[in-house]
Each structure stands twice: as C-alpha cells, then as structure tokens.
Amino acid sequence: MAPLGDKSDSAEDAAVSQVENSSISNILIVIAMQTEALPVVNKFQLTEHPHQAFPPGVPWVRYHGTYKDLQINVVWPGKDLSLGVDSVGTISASLVTYASVQALKPDLIINAGTAGGFKAKGAGIGDVFLASDVAFHDRRIPIPVFDLYGVGLRQACSTPNLLKELNLKIGKLSTGDSLDMCPHDEASITANDATIKDMEGAAVAYVADIFKVPTIFVKAVTDIVDGEKPTAEEFLQNLAAVTAALDQSVTRVIDFINGKSLCEL
C-alpha cells in the first residue's frame, strides 16, 4: 500500500485549512462529450494546449486558458480510436480525470454534463442540477462491505452559497454505464434516492476522492427517465438545446467561483 505521506495529522489539517481559505485558482472541468464541451471552450476562448498533459496515443482532449483570476482546463475523453464516437462512460471518465489531476493539480474539479432526470423527483427537461452526492447503480456486489464499495457513495464539495446565489436545483446523482435503465438499475437508483442519472459522475468522484480534490457536479437534464419517450430519442432531440443551458450554468458557476476560496462556495 502506498503511504498517505509522512505529515503529522496536525500539519495535514493545517495544509487542508490553508487550501480551503486560499482563493481557488486552478479549475479542471471534466466533460464526457465533445458536443457538451465545445460551447464551454468557446465561451472562455480556450485553446488546445501545445504542451500535452496526456501521453501520446490517447484520444483525450485538453483545452486551456485564463478567465478572470482563474486557470481553466477543460478536458474530455475524445473520440473512440476505433469507432469514432465520444468515449462516454465511467472508464474513460476515470482515466481522463486521473491523468488530468496528475498533470494539472487542480484546486477544484467541475464535472459538467447532461443527465437523465426523474420527474417523480422534480426534474424537468433543461433543469440544471448541482449534485449533493453521487453513487453507482450498476455495480452490484452482494458480499458485505463489497456491496458498499460497489455503490461508491461520495459527497460533492459543499457549496451552500453557490446553490443559493445561482438558484440551481439540488439532487442526488446516480451513475451507470448504460443509457437505458433495466429493473435492477432502477432498484439501485431508487435506493440511491437519485433525482438525476448520468454515465460519469461517480467515476469522476472516485478518482477525485483518492487525491482529495473537491468536486462539484453540474448536470443538465436532457431526458426524463420515468417519462413516456424513449431515452435515446429524447436525449438526442434535446442535446443541443440543453447543452446551451448547461453552458450558461457553467459560466455562472465559474463567475461565482472567481476570487473565492473553497469555504466561501
């Protein structure tokens, strides 16, 4: 096992406290799809960075720039090397988050993207949510403690002021690698008490938690999971419009974060 460092607890506490009280300066925005990422790239006039943060051969994409007092990196896993579609899902998201955290040492991660929403829990098309916590719904391991590992519940960075100021909705996010929802997934999503459902959030949270990088989740609803329309059709139909709403919310979140410390969020 790798040691967690040789600092004493009090030294570590002091370091954590210092980070929490200094202004956030380096933000990593992790996105799943190019369609979701490009409006953010354009809004902040980011450029593809000539100094590669990633090793040769990977399809991962990084755009970088300065906005107000912030260094902003937007990364996404890019197009699958064989099939050409966006590399969605938990594995690609965890890999690109890991490589980005290692290379860029962000103060804060924002996982932004689209999600399915449950109307029974108050979600509507175009709503933008902050996730209070995230968990998996398709990792069933019915052995004591392994069951909890499979669910992988993690809390988002607490942002009461951001939530209040921006008047965003808040709800629990459940993550799985399927766009649809089979009955077993549905039971786990209910157990997770989720209002929104995506394909990356809990994987980003898993990696962020290993390296103790605070993370917030900004998710815009493209389709109603417990509605009448088939998910894939509704998702594709609303993707462009909802991405605009997502982009607007991410901009407001970034504007709010600028000049603040973690404990002011």
Place this chain on the structure above:
Amino acid sequence: MAPLGDKSDSAEDAAVSQVENSSISNILIVIAMQTEALPVVNKFQLTEHPHQAFPPGVPWVRYHGTYKDLQINVVWPGKDLSLGVDSVGTISASLVTYASVQALKPDLIINAGTAGGFKAKGAGIGDVFLASDVAFHDRRIPIPVFDLYGVGLRQACSTPNLLKELNLKIGKLSTGDSLDMCPHDEASITANDATIKDMEGAAVAYVADIFKVPTIFVKAVTDIVDGEKPTAEEFLQNLAAVTAALDQSVTRVIDFINGKSLCEL
C-alpha cells in the same frame, strides 16, 4: 486529439514487426484481488519495489522481480482507502493498468484472475481458461455505433502455441461491474457468446488497446453462473483452492513465454 506519432506507416509496421520478433522481456501481470495476487508474488519471489511506479495517495500495489530472462511486475489496485476491501471492477482495473503501462512500458500484459463460468458452455469449477476475446455486458447504449462502443469487443493476443502446449481451455470472456447477473446482463453475455464472466478483463483490454500492448487473459473458474448455488457463496467457498490452480497456470504461462517472441506464442 493527440496525434498518434509522426512515423510513417511503413516505419511503424517495421517497428511493430521488430517487437513481434524480439524476445519478450517485460511482463505486466494485472490482478484484481490481493488473494489472487499473493501466490504469484510468492512463487516468483517478487518484492515490493522501493521506487514507486504510482503517485502518492493511491492504494495500488506493485511487486517486481526477475524470473529467468523476464522482468515481471505484478500489480493490483489494492484495498479501497475508505472501506478496506479489494478495489475490484473495471474502473480500478483500468486506472492501475493505465498507470502501469505508462510507468513500466510492458511488452505483454497478462490479466490473471478468477471468473464465473457457464456450465452450458463447458466450464467447470477450477477450470483455467485463456480468453479468445473480451467484451462488456453492462454498458447498454442503444444509439448506433455507441452500442458497439459499449460492448467494447476486443481480441486477446493470439497464442495458438501456448494454448496447445499448456492444454488450457479457450472461451470468450464477458466483463461487468456486478458479481451477480441480472436478466439484461444475461442477454448481453449470451450475445457476447461468453463462456466466462469477470469484473475486469474488458477494462484491461480497453487500456491495453489504446497503447497497443498485446494482452492475454488467464481466468480460473470459481463459480458456475448457470448453476444451483448463489454466486457470492460459491465464489468465496472456492476462492482459495481455485487461486492455487490459477497460480499454477500463470507459472506455466510465464515458463512458456520465457525466451519467446510474441509471434511464437
């Protein structure tokens, strides 16, 4: 998009051909659980390497040593930092494979571990399989091309001589993050024509494929998925004994590989 390098195709082909014809010297063995890994570590008298291949903070474990003409690294994702159980499943496996490939530049990956087997396809407890190909069974994305991305079918490194010499069974491997099997997973496993089922193989294959590292999958059957006994109970009951069979097969595979090139396998 990161460029794939500036070599011409013919230079790249020549490089690939050279790799295929030189003796394999550097093997990375990726395992999921400590219980599966330790017999291999002991058999080859490997030691935990003082020079960390991994960043501080991760629970990932690396043991290293020389056996005959081979450098052998055994890695596993270690114990979950919060819960203390083995970090099983696709996300941890992909992360530790990625970090190991970056740090250790292996010639060949062996993903070794336990698996469920289907008796209807000829699997029995304690059988050791080489996987011919691997795919996911819990990533359903019903949008054209994304559906294929979700399944993520990849072929193992072709090893006809190894298979013949060691008299191992061969079958298709299907990977998912659940130990159990819900009806939707079962339908996908059937579509994948799988004889064995694990929780890591296709994730290791995904990362290995990005970096073009040939990979073989050695999987020992701990439980019969289409049998009478509950999977978790049967898995735990047979884990120790089947791990011994796995260890023996991995040793025979390593002995066979020693002194050979990829195209002699």
